[in-house]
Amino acid sequence: MAESRTSSRFAVVGGGVAGLVVARRLVASGAAVTLFEASDRLGGTVARHEVGGLALDAGAESFAVRGGVVAALLAELGLADDIVAPTPGPAWLQPVTGEAVPLPATALLGIPSDPLAADVVRVVGRAAAERAVELDARPVEAVPPTLGALVRDRFGDEVLDRLVAPVVHGVHSQHPDDVPVARAHPGLADAVASAGSLGAAVAQLRAAAPPGSAVAGLRGGVNRIVPALAEDLTRRGGDIRLSTPVDDIATLDGIVVVAAPSLAAPGAPGRRIDLVTLVVEQDELDAAPRGTGLLVAAGAPVGARALTHATAKWAWLRDAAAGRHVLRLSYDATPADPVAAALADAETLLGVPLPVVVDAAHVSWVRPAAAVPPGGVTVVGETVAGSGLAGLIAHAERTASELLTR
Template identity: 75%
Template sequence: MADFAVVGGGVAGLVVARRLAAAGAEVVLFEQTQRLGGPVARHDVAGIALDAGAESFAVRGGTVAVLLGELGLSGDIVAPRPGPAWLQPASGDAVPLPATALLGIPADPLAPDVVRVVGIAAAERAVELDALPLPEISADTRLGPFVRERLGDDVLDRLVAPVVHGVHSQHPDDLALTRAHPGLPDALAAAGSITGAVSRLRAAAPPGSAVAGIRGGMHRLVSSLADDARSRGVDVRLGVRVDDAGALPGTVVIAAPGIAAPAGPSRRIDLVTLVVEQGELDAAPRGSGLLVAHGAPVAARALTHATAKWEWLRDAAEGRHVVRLSYDTVPTDPVATARTDAETLLGVRLPVVVDAAHVTWHRPAAAAASDLVVVGETVAGSGLAGIIGHAERTAAALLAR
């Protein structure tokens, strides 16, 4: 009989199963689909192997880099090409995002690149508000109301909300402060202000980009994880739906949404990828891409200019360009809408769309408190760094029992 049964073959499930098996445990992993990895997936568009979901990871803490090293992928960790991301305001021209910020929260509201977005009156008001005593922070504190109280409506709506939506796929009013960034609560307690907390976190971060990727695509993580887990004896069973986790052998680890009771509804995300021919994009007019403020004249919530962001992908595209747009609500004609939105956001015409693809993902709600052992986005929040780190800690705790 297996020592552990892992339900769900996404990255968290694979990490837990691999770590348990590496310690000598007998592990069986159940995945109801015929594919491992969850939203870390591959699709081919115009003959180019691309990420259909996650395309980068946060470098903080080195968690993902350590795992990639164990999988023999250290040499394929790549940083994005240097250059700012941009913001498309509700009105007016796109502007570079402030250089010193965290989730759009500025370290200095009076910095010129912040004032350019929110205006001098809002910037001065933010300084006044953040000088007030810091309120008590709890697990129920939401990022949006907290930022609104500390920095004002304009900073929240014009800066923080577009960035948080791009990172977490939800409005900051719906995001717990403790899930927004793992170091933010402690930094707030130490600094006594939200701008001071951002300054501390930015100063403590390693030099260079806050994110990295894998040459060839993040989907390589899944194939390497799966191969390594199987080599350590994990019994991977695809196409098996688990309705009663209590009937499984051994200690059960839930790594799939829908089994542990959710605390709210899931969120749908539609991604449309375009492969285009347009020489004007060689200059990367909007850097690696844009985040979009509510009220802007497009349906997209964000755009990634992938061939401007990743050198390896620019080489693979052979003169073509790859752009990916994300949507909260699926357009009636996803490809046509994405093309029009991309033209608006990038400021160039896209007369030749070589190929396109549309995929839909569902971001699960946080799991309600329970006695189950749960890993994955429902408890660790979004982002591979948090998900992998939580899965590793969970495996260590199970082995220590």
């Protein structure tokens, strides 16, 4: 990105990834930037922890490749050679009843291009598939604002609840009813309008998508982006102040950018997410019986909403684990005994016993609620950009560019 020079002064409140990105871009253009972080560490929910002697991501472990914004930033930070693709193969779905099945192959966020495809019918049932075809044959009058409303209108409740909701929840940590269509996929609304049906729109978008995985990771963990951003920001002259809470942004010098959820959306309730990481020994997992992991339909006989078989998903981690297996299970409702619950759920979802647990860790964080920024306040981060590194970074980069052109 081309960088102009400016003499403005900025104060960035919040040291998560969005705050670090906007601060770095501002200081690279010659601005004087001070970043305030209330805690004693940077990165927010992008964090590192050690489990079973392995350095692992304690939050996000992949990013969407769409738009190339994350890859471009990693290249600027000297990390381009460490970008890795996950192991090829389908994710799996644990339905409400029955055994786990591979997710349909021709789908976008779980939305099938052909509801009558055998792998779709296996999940939603023949009656629901035929109902979806009937609904989607109607003329498109207007595209609803949320993904849940769109799928419900064009494909019906069963396809939404049994297939789309688990996938969207796994990607966005939200129900489709809470995800705007534009955030789910920026071209989906136009595609539905032009194609005349949801199924045809999905087929059109999939055909136009570049080959390869929709997500990527970083060798050693996505958390490596945090120290890389901090080091580059400091090298360029930025001032990072840890353990420095800001209660009143009016006391700060210069133009203020708020990257702290508590200030961006004061009083707005967030949603707690729990992650349990298990390091286990079990030779039966060498064959990856559920691929790189499973998404779980609401009402299934487990408490977890998703399981990632991390050592099956990432070759670098499989090598580092030296025969052990790393499993990540996420929860919307905190179990009374998170590790015990995760172990029981993992055995159910994977279909194998797990008698040897080398180590386990439980972390939690609050996903902030969406918010409309107060007038005159510039906000970056999840409250305005949603979850996912690609969206956070793209929004922070755009915000920095807008500030620099004012």
